[in-house]
Amino acid sequence: MVATNMIKRCVCCNSVYLKRVKSFYKPPKKEPDYKIKKYFREIYKCSDCGNFHNYSKVNMNKIYENDYSQISYGTNLWNKLLKI
Numbered sequence: 089m090v091a092t093n094m095i096k097r098c099v100c101c102n103s104v105y106l107k108r109v110k111s112f113y114k115p116p117k118k119e120p121d122y123k124i125k126k127y128f129r130e131i132y133k134c135s136d137c138g139n140f141h142n143y144s145k146v147n148m149n150k151i152y153e154n155d156y157s158q159i160s161y162g163t164n165l166w167n168k169l170l171k172i
């Protein structure tokens with residue numbers, strides 16, 4: 089997985105119309121505790137296909153691998169997170 093500093097395009101439909109829908113400055117309760125002090129995460133939603141993307145300033149390459157292997161980042165989970 090390539091580390092990107094900023095989401096520019098939707099990975100699903102290649103749309104550039106990504107809208108920031110939520111920022112997290114501490115881990116959502118439903119996420120595993122990563123022991124990260126300066127937690128920062130932003131959630132973007134693709135205006136075209138409706139997919140959610142997450143962006144973090146923390147170098148989480150390794151964590152991301154765990155993320156994607158252990159957690160289903162489907163629309164349902166994001167919907168739950170966004171309701172907090």
Ligand SMILES: [Zn+2]
Pocket residue numbers: 098099100101102103134135136137138139
């Ligand atoms: Zn899309």
